[in-house]
Amino acid sequence: MKQLWQNIRAGLNTKFGFFLLITGLFWIKSVIAYQTKFNLGVQGNMQELILVLSPLGFAILLFGIGLYFRGKWSYWYMIIMDAILSTWLFSNILYYREFSDFITFNLIKGSGSASDNLGKSLMGIMRGTDFLVFLDVVVVIILLATRFIKIDTSKFKLLNAGVVSLLSIAVLGANLGMAYSNRSGLLTRTFDNNYIVKYLGLQSYTLYDGIKTYQNSNKKKEAKSSQLKPIRKFLNENKVSPDIQYKGVEKGKNVFVIHLESLQQFVIDKKWQGKEITPNLNKLYHDKNTLSFDNFFNQVGQGKTADAEMMLENSLYGLPEGAAMVTDGTTNTFQAAPAILGQKGYTTAAFHGDVPSFWNRDNAYKSFGYDYYFSKQYYDIKPGYVSGYGMKDKIFLRDSMQYIEQLPQPFYAKLITVSNHYPYLISKENTSIKPWDTGDSTVDPYVQTAHYLDQSIGELMQYLKKTGLDKKSVLMLYGDHYGISNNHKPAIAKILGIKGVTNYNLAMFQKVPFMIHAPGLKGGINHNYGGEIDVMPTLMNILGVKTKGTFEFGQDMTAKDFNQIVAFRDGGFVSKKYTKYGGDLYYTATGEQITDETEAQKKEIAKIQDYVNNSLTNSDKIINGDLLRFSDLDWFKKVNKADYDYKKANALEELKEAEKKNPTSLIQQNHGKSTLNKYKTDAPEVKQDEQKGSKTKDK
Template sequence: MIAIWLLLLVKSVLFRLFLFGELKWNGLLADAAAWLGLLLIVELVTAARWRGIAYWAVNLVVSVLLFASTVYFSYYGSVPTYTALKALDQVNQIQDSVESLIKSIYYIYFLDLAILAILYIVRLIRGTRVSGRKRIGQLRLVIGGLLVCIVVSGSLVYAGSDIPNELEQAEGLGFIGYQAAAAWNNQSEKAIASSGDIEQTKADINELMSSYSYQDQPGQPAVQFGTAQGKNVIVVQMEAFQNFPLHLSVGRVELTPVLNKLADESYYFPHIYQQIGQGNTSDAEFMSNTSIYPTGEIAMSTGYGNRELPSMPRMLESKGYEASTFHVNDVTFWDRNKLYPALGFNHYYDKPFYTNDHFNAFGASDEELYKVAVDKLQALHEQKKPFYAQMVTVSSHFPFEVPKDRTDLTLPASMEGTQLGNYLQAVHYTDYALGTLIDRLKANGMWDDTVLVAYGDHFGLQPEKASAAEISQQLGIHYDDRLSRFNIPLIIHVPGQSGGHVVEQPGGQLDIMPTLANLLGVKPADEGVVPFGHDLLNINHNVFGMRYYLPTGSFFNNDILFVPGKGFDDGTAYSLKTMEPVRDFSKYKSDYDYIMKLMGLSDQYVRQLPKRTP
């Protein structure tokens, strides 16, 4: 047992170095107590003849968990909790993406297992027997040691469970302690929500939001309200699409000529940031339609697909709109078969509706997606039935492998075969495919009756495979691992716009729905909908939170991105304009307190939403 305990401690050290790049003694104490406690439980409940196998099994399971968590962290930047197990059935559908994340060094977690197996065989051959009297003495020692481990682990979990920063919490509590704290917090929050009243929660939300000065002159008539009233709406969610490629050229070739032209003729929001949680792309779909924060504990499609979600499709249904959503993957991926009815979509068109042109692991290309979508929407248009349609692209999905015959972008030799080069090829194709959608809408007489919204769901480039220094040097831009990485484009084109308008107001994905609602002449409050975002055309100041890819307590406002440490005082801040650290951020303490309360109320609100009838 002692040998396996020491092996688990070594693996904990590796885990901490892979994730945090450092060792903290309080964290190692937490690991030591947790692993010893686990092994002592095995000692108590397992018969002597099976004890060696049980220890071996524990070592194997822990190795697999640490390996998987390391791979997970390399993409998400977060330590997974037990709730991430509910997404295991999604792995097979993104196998290429997962495999590309694995580094050979990660297999070191399993190095000892072969050696352990050999030692175990030797032990079986030699055989050992323990007298009854000696066994009783061992049991007393085991029980005493287990009690000590429980007290130590429990004390550390209790002391660290109120740290909002998940990374700080995981580093301090260790892998097992972090899971225990997550379970305790989740159950506590659910208990509070289940005992609360949703109408009171709405009142608390409105009271809190009214305390923040989003507008310099509150009460003024909304700008551009209803300028697109009654128009069709197409919302294109672009996979892994960051903002930096817009208006950028490589070798005098525009990376995104279609989006550049569209931005110049539309409302273009260059300072929008992702806010997704564990559900990644599906969380972006959830947010753009509901303006509710993801809880961060679980993909919203999985955890809340059984609810009746207040949403854009539901608001527009009362205006006579038909709501459809299009995605070339199987609708069960990320439980979208639950999410889409929860959001109030009338129809969804998934994998069977598209001809598989074998673009990537997902199957059909963006061109095929748009072809089918326009065909379906054309029928509604001919019936003069207004529609709201969301299209989710996948051709630029990680690991960004675009067939050579689908892109005409020539890259410098220094970028060929790199993640940066592959990403630019994928972005270039995604832009081209969007152009085919616009051409089809124009050819079918739908362009002048349709609002087109295009935005990115989340970042694409990973810091470990495309560093900020490399991107900056190769492209001649100032790229930051946080600000540039999480910055996504948002473009809203309204029919009949006389010219483009750059909206400098910072915002997040929560702000998409209220901004679109304003243009369509819809007031969410009148429809009983509580948005946690704001109409970016009608505010002067903004503050919005982000968690999961950054720890809870992180927020953006008009000036900075703030990332907490264990709390506010030991956090860090970065200027949105210069991307440089801000030393004195004390004046933003009220924003931190506000966003922590707001995200807590959002979690409480979504947990109190009524379950829908199957």
């Protein structure tokens, strides 16, 4: 045993021995992280073997480069490489925990557009065991520092270093061959980054994403107008006739688009400790003048809120990596709802109580054709008014009315709430319902912020009723994406009252609220399966706005021949009959898993999958190639971004001029008097300000 230990010590004191040590430790660490930190859906012995093999090839390749260096530089290189790879693994562990996805170059590129309060979010995500990914780095440094391992200054033969490099290529080739034997078309027909990491490892995925990002950056240069022809053919083949019953029934009405941050459908009608979580939304949901959808799904990818906005206002999917509003929002040509309605006589405005650059909105909204963008700089923000990702909802909605009442009617106004945003920060004075008791500290406050969001909607509804705007407006309310990610399965199971969470449960958990409310609108709960991509065609039909020739990948959800296929960004789907999620297949109605497909089922499912793949691919082609610049419509004028200016002084001056030219605003109809005194809120921060103001006057 002593001789064996001496031989090990002697081996570690060679450059090659140190290479084997650091490579082996990194390999073992990666395999453990893949199995414990990610949910890659590994099934069967073959996939287990591939998962174990996947980190090895690149580990040998990258650490093997150190064998070409001389003396201590070889050791320095391998340690620094280990630290870099470990940091990358650590970052992906944190990102995956909340978003069930891996970091992409486009995401990094756009991180500055969505970085506010990131520190608070990370603190809620981190776990002590995450830092174990750096343990091997610390160990090898200590071994060298204590001279347990001595630096080998002798020259390592280049021929042997070359053999190591060839070995890495052989391992990578074997890994790729095994991966393709288990999943054909892995790198050409997948929309899910989980598959790439599961079969090829994190380093291969990063290389793949880098190449893909570079290729996409060149697509705009190579794009041609002829590329729109097959896309047009696909859309025409899948076109449906808008529903006659709803066609133009709300023509000329104002439109309020109420963005319900991270709100999921399961909270509707749900009680906690005998108290309704969303009483105001429940009332709206069941109102006879509300068209509600109980099978409406979020379809976002990494862009989350930005993806939701892209779909709602363009009927284009978000990209498989990053956020299209960030990567392409500044430069691309769009046929967006704000621009279309603006050219039909609407005043268009977006409201967001945070910095204007969040998700690149200050640029993307110009491309979408928004006349005004009221961001954080437009509001009088006092201490206590901001929490998490922007102004608190009750204060934000109240203070937004100072601009709503000035907008010439009809207007299209999008109001983005944020208080129900992860990590669900809420002060004690703003809570009026107890947290859940799932034992998951991330999930438990969600019920409180959701309840607070609902209260803010109730206050807004009262104001609209008092001012008469409720009779002149269409309210469209939607949840933009999930609030509780799939990585909180025990908490999800407890909330839903089920024993175990299947991929079917997770698919259904992607439902978010979608309601369209207006006086006289024929309401009821529509059970059709639809998603965010379908919002624009549905709304435009209700407003009686024709969008002939636009490239829309959604369909009118009220149409009789609506196909009821919901495409998820990773290539999964929900249809009226089948659901595919996380690689598993189910009957949509019952949740029963399908393990042995009949030949007839295979054909049905293949047809649905083909539609999903073509929809995602064609939408990506439009965005990546900026193809809409080649689309010329005789009724639609392309947006000139230079026509828009969101600087506060300039925008407010423009608003005054617009009111003079078209004196149809709420404040004009109220004989020039403000209606803000009709807005009542119980926000404690506002009450405190009012009390301070009263004391100041008394003095």
